[in-house]
Amino acid sequence: MPIVVVSATRSERAIFEVPAAIDVLDADRIREGQPRVNASEALAAVPGLVAQNRQNYAQDLQISSRGFGARSAFGVRGVRLIADGIPASMPDGQGQAATFNLDMADRIEVLRGPFSALYGNHSGGVIQLFTREGKGRPTVETSASAGSDGLYKVDMSAQGETAGIGYVLDASRFHTDGFRNHSAATREQAHVKMNMNVSGGGKLTLVANGLRQKDTQDPLGVTWATWQRDPRAGETDATDTAAPKRTLAERYDTRKSIDHQQAGVSWEQPIGAAKLLLTAYAGNRHVVQYQSFSRGFQAPATHSGGVVDFDRDFHGGEARWQGVLPLAGGKLTTSAGIEYGNASDDRKGYENFSGTTLGVKGRLRRDEDDSVSNIDPYIQSEWQGERWQLTAGLRHSRIRVSVADRFTSNGDDSGKLRFNATMPLAAVLYRVTPSLNLYASAARGFEAPTLNELFYSAGGAGFNFALRPARSKHVEGGVKAMLTSGARINVAVFEVRTSDELVVESSAGGRTSYRNAARTVRKGAEMSFDAALGAGLTTRIALTSLRATYENGARLPGVAHAYAFGELAWRESAGRWGAALEAVASGKVYTEDSNTERAAPGYGVLNLRLTAAQSVAEWRLSEFVRLNNLAGKQYVGSVIVGDASKRYYEGAPGRNWVAGISARYRF
Template sequence: MKRHALASSIIAALSAVYAPFALADADANATVPVVVVTASRTEQLSFDLPASIDVIGADRIGAGQPRVNVSEALSAVPGLVVANRQNYAQDLQISSRGFGARSAFGVRGVRLIADGVPATMPDGQGQAATFDLDLAERIEVLRGPFSALYGNHSGGVIQLFTREPKGAPEVELNVSSGSYGSRKTDLNASGSAGGVGYLLDASRFDTDGYRSHSAARRDQAYAKLSFAPSTTSKLTLVAGALNQDDTQDPLGVTWATWQRDPRAGEIDTSDPRTPQRTFAERYNTRKSIDHQQLGATWEQRFGSDRLRVTAYVGNRRVIQYQAFSQAFQAPASHSGGVVDFQRDFHGIDANWTMSRPLLDGTLRSTFGIEAGASDDDRKGYENFVGTQFGVQGRLRRDEKDKVRNLDPYAQFEWERGPWVLSAGLRHSRVDFDVEDRYLSNGNDSGSVSYRHTTPLLGVLYKINPGLNLYASAARGFETPTLNEVFYSGTGGGFNFSLAPAQSTHLEFGVKAMPLEGVRINAAVFQVKTSDELVVDSSSGGRTSYRNASATLRQGGELSLDAEWRRNWNARLALSVLRAVYDEGFGSVLAGSRLPGVPNAGLYGEFGWKDSADRYGAAFETIANTRMYPDDANQAMPAPGYMIANLRVQAQQQLGSWRLKEYARVNNLFDRNYIGSVIVGDSNRRYYEAAPGRNWVLGASMQYRF
C-alpha cells in the first residue's frame, strides 16, 4: 500500500507541475504527429509507445545534402553514433548505445532494414551503403529494449522507408558537386498509371577522396512498383543494385602520422627501395562490390486483421585486396591477402496482426515468423606474384559458408484508459555451417548452432494528453558474425567455441508535448552484457575474437524539437553514455571504457525559413567526447571535438517546374579531428581522419506532367 501511495503521489505531482503547460486536449497534441511502425510492426503514434524511437523525415534527409551517406541524416539522433570513415571500401561505422562500435567494416550489432528487406545478413553483418537515400520518405531509429524483438544483433534498429509511388507522373534530376572531387548525379521518376504506382531511381557518385588513396565510384539503382488488386490488398515489389569497382581503401594510420598529416597514409618502411610508399599504395588496397536484391510484400486486410508477407532474394560479390607486411613468408594457416566471395541470400517474414476488445480495453496482437539464409562461396588468395604486390596470387583458401536463422515471434499491446501494456517474445535459432575445400593446411569444416529466447515487457501511462511516462525491459543477444568465427587465437581454423553475447536492457522515459509545436523525449537506460565479444589477436590481416567478461552501459538521451511562428525551428539531441568493462580480463582492468564509444554526444540545429517556404538556412553543431581505440585504454584516445555546419537552400515554382538549390559548408571553422577509429588494430593504425572545412553545392529540377 505504501508503494502504491508513493507512486500515486509522484504521478500526481508530475501532473500538477506539468498541467499549466499541457495542451488542452488530445487533438491539439496532433500538431506534431509522428507515425511509426518499427517498434510495434503496426502503424502507431510514436508518442504512445513505451520505446525510444526517432523519425528522420524526407526534409531532414535532403536538407542541403547530396544524400550519399546515411550519416548525413542520422547525426541528429540521440544514442546513435554514425561515423563517415572517409573510406567507401569499408562503409560507415554505426553504433547504438555502444552496440556495434567495434565493427572493423560494415555494420554489426545494429539491424538494418529497407522497405521490409533486411540489409543485415543472418549472422548480424550489414551494409548501410545499400540504402537509397534519394527516394527515402523517412528513417525510423529504434533503440533500447524494443529493438531486441528484432532478434540477433539488434542493439538498435534502423529502418528506411521509400516514398509511396502515387500521384501525377513526375521526373526529377539532382546534381551536386563538392570538395575533394565529390560529385553526384541522380535521376528519378515516380507516379501512377493504370492502377500501378512506380518509383524509379538511378545515381552515380564519384569522389577523389579526402584521405590518400580513397577515391571511389558508386553506381546505385532502385525501383519500386505498387499494385492494389482490391480495396483490401496491396502488392509492393522492390529491386535495388549497388556497384563499386576498385574502391580504394586508405587504411588507418598511427597517431604520429595523423598528427603529421591527417590526409596522409601510413608509410611502409619494410621495403627500403620505396621508402615513401604507403601500405595502401604498395598493396593497392581496394574493394569491388556488386550487390543486387529483389523483394516483394503482400498485404491483405480482413476487417481489423491484417496479413503481411515479405520475401526477398539477392546476390553479393566482393573482391578485396588487403595489406599484409609478411607476404613472402605467409604461414601455412594464412588465408592470403585477397578476399573473393560470392553470396546468395534469401528470406521471408510473415506476420498476422489483429485487434480485439479485452477487459474493457483493446488488445492488439502480432504473430509472425522470420527466416533467412546466406550461402558464401569464399576463396582467399595471396596478394602478390613474385615481387609484385596487389595482384591475385596463389589460392590459400576455398570454402562454402552457410548461415541460417529461424525466428518465430509474438507481440502484444493492451490499452485501457491511460494505460498501455506491451509484451513480446521471440525465439531465435542461428546455424553456421562451414565446408572447407582447401585441405592442404587441415580440414576446418564444422558447424555450430546458437539459440536464444528474447522476452520484452513495457508499460506506458498517459498522465494527460501532453505527457506520457514509460518503462521497458528485455533480453537481447549477439552471435559472432561469420567473419568473427573465421580464426581462433591459436592460429588454427574456425573458432566454433565462441559464445553469443547476452544482454539485459532496462529503460525509463518521458515523452512530452508541453506547447504546440514542441516535442520532448527523454530516457535513461542500463544494459548489462555477459560474454561480450572482443578482439583476441590481430596480425597479418587476420583478426580472431574471444568472449570477454561482463560489460555495463548506463546513460541518458534527450531530444527536443520545436517550431514557432512557422518560420523558426530547432533540434537538440543529447546523449550521455558510460560504457565500461564491468569485470577485468587479461590486461584489461575493470572500469576500462569500451573502445569506439564516446562518453557524450551532441547535435544542435537552429533554422529559419520564409513563410512561403522559398528560402531557408540552418546552423548545425555536432560534438563528441574522446574515444579509446583499444580495450585496455592504453593507446592515445581520439580527442573529442565540436564542429559547426552551415546550409542555405532555396526553391522556386515555375508552372510545372520546381527548382531547388542549396549550398552547404561542413566543419565551418576548419577543426582538425579524428572522425572514427579502427578498434583493436595490432599495428596501432587506429585512426581515420575527418575532413577539414569542406563544401557542397547542389541543384534539382523537377517536372510534373
C-alpha cells in the same frame, strides 16, 4: 502533425504513444541540403546513435547504438538494418548501410533499447528505411552535386501512378577522389519500387535495388604520429624499397569491389478485423577485397592470404498475422509471425602477390562454403486502456552456421555451430495527462557472432568455433512530453548488462579476430528536443551520455562517453529560402581494451547549409550549398578498434563544401 511509426509495435502508432526510444527522420531532413551519399548525414540528429563516415567507402559507415556495433571493422554490426520491409542485415547480423537508397527515402525510423530485442540477432537497435511510393501525375527529376576532394554525384528519377500501379525509378552515380590518401571511390546505385492495390483492400509491393562499387580504395588506419603530421596521409611501409617510400595502402593496393543486387515482394491483406503480411526476398552479393598482410612487413614469400573473394546468395521471408480485439474496456492488438533467412558464401582467399608484384591475386590459400540461416517465431501483444498501455512480447531465435572446408592443406576448418536464444519483452506506459506520458520497459537481448567475427582465430589461425553469443539484459525508463503546440521532448535512461560480450582480440592487415569478454555494463541517458520558435525558426537538440565499461572499469573502445547534436534552422514562409546552423560534438574515444593507448580526442564542429527553391509552371527547381567544419577543425572521425600495429586512427576532413541543384518536371 502527429508522427506515426511502425518499428516498435509493427503497426501504425503515434510515436508519442510508443513506450520506447524511437526517432523519425523525415524526407526533408534526409534530402534537404544534403548530397544523400551516406546515411550518417541524417543519422547525426538521433540521440543514442553514432554514425561515422570513416572516409573509407571500402568499409562502409561505422554505426553504433548505445555502444553496440562500435567494434565493427567492416559494415554495420549490432544494429539491424531494414529497407522497405526487406532486411539489409544478413541472418548473422552483419549489414551494409550503403545499400540504403537515400534519394528516394521518405523517412527513417531509429529504434533503440528493449523493443529492438523483438527483431532478433542484434542488441543495439533497429534502423528502418521507408522509400516513397509512386502516386499522382508522373514526374521526372534530375539532380547533380559537386564538392571538395573531387566529389560529384548525379541522380535521375521518375515516379507516378498509371492504371492503379504506382512506380518509382531511380539511378545515381557517385564519385570521390577521397579526403584520405588512397581513398577514391565510385558508387552506382539503382532502385525500382512498384505498388498496387489488389482486391479486398490488399496491397502488393515490389522492390529491387542494386549497388556496384568497382575497385574502391581502402586507405587503412594510421598511427597517432602519422595522423598528427598529416590527417590525409597513409602509413608508410618501412620495408618499401621504392624512393620515395609508398604507403602501406599504396604498396599493396588495398581495395574492394562490390556488386550487390536484391529484390523483394510483400503482400498485405486485410482479413476481417485482422491483417496478413507476407514478404519474400532474394539477392546476391559478390565482393573481392585486397588487404594489407597480417604478418607485418615481411618479404612477400612469407605471407599468406590477403585477397578475399566471396560470392553470396541470400534469401528469406516473413509471415505475420495481426489482429485487434476489444478486451477489458480497452483494445488488444496482437502480432504473431515467423522470419526465415539464409545466406550461403562460396568463399576463397588468395595471396596478395604474384612473384614480386604486390596487390594482385596470387595462389589459392582458402576455399570453403559458409552458410548461416535463422528461423525466428515471435509474438507481440499490446493492450490499450484509457490511461494504461501494457505490452508483452517473445521471440525465439535459432541460428545455424556451417563451414565446408575444401582447402585442407593448412588444416580442416569444416564444422557447424548452433545458437539459440529466447528474448522476452515487457513494457508499460501511463498517460499522466494528454501531453505527458511515462513508460518503462525491459527485455533480454541476443547477439550471435557474425561470419566476419568467426573467420579468424587469434594469430591468424582458422575458423573460430570457440566464440559464444553475447547475451544482454536491457531496462529503460522514459518521459515523452508535448510542452506546447510546437515543442516536444523525449528523455530515456537505460542500463544494459551483457555477458560474453564480443570484443576485438586482434586486428591487423584487414583481418580481425574476436573473443568473448566476461561482462560489460552500459548506463546512459538520451534526450531529444524539437521546437518551432516562430518567425520560421525551428530547433532540434539530441544529447547522449553513455558510460560503457568492462567489469574491471575500463571503458569499451570505440564508444564516446558523450555525443551531442544541435540545429537552428530557418525557412522563409513561402519555402523559397532556408538556412541552418548545425553543431556536432563528441567525447574522446578509446582505441583498445586496456585504455592505455592514446585515445582519439573529443571534438566539436559547426556546419552551415543554405537552400533555395523556385517554381515555374510545371517545373520546380531547388539548390543547396553546404559548408562542413566551418572552423577547419582537425580531428579523428573514427577509430579501428584493437589494431595490432596501433594504426587506430581515421582522420576526418577539415573545412569542406558541397553544392547541388535539382530540377523536377510534373507532366
